Amino acid sequence: MPPFIDMNKCSGCSICDRVCPLDVIHFDHEKKSPIVKYPDECWHCGSCRLECPTAAIKIMFSPEMIY
Numbered sequence: 001m002p003p004f005i006d007m008n009k010c011s012g013c014s015i016c017d018r019v020c021p022l023d024v025i026h027f028d029h030e031k032k033s034p035i036v037k038y039p040d041e042c043w044h045c046g047s048c049r050l051e052c053p054t055a056a057i058k059i060m061f062s063p064e065m066i067y
């Protein structure tokens with residue numbers, strides 16, 4: 001499952017776009033807003049969640065991925 005970005009917490013820093021190794025997250029510089037552009041490509045590496053300074057990103061795992 002793709003990362004979820006809580007826009008109420010997002011400060012618009014664009015770090016998530018820069019750290020994602022797969023360009024899953026695209027930062028729209030006009031709107032100053034991150035967009036999960038390629039949700040199916042997410043590897044669930046957690047880099048975006050770890051680096052987000054406002055803890056706005058949640059990574060969700062499907063039950064099949066846990067068991």
Ligand code: SF4
Nearest residue numbers: 010011013014016052
């Ligand atoms: S790293 Fe966090 S605060 Fe920065 S743009 Fe991404 S979601 Fe928003």
Ligand code: SF4
Nearest residue numbers: 020042043045046048
């Ligand atoms: S979890 Fe990893 S691959 Fe998925 S959007 Fe975040 S940085 Fe990119």
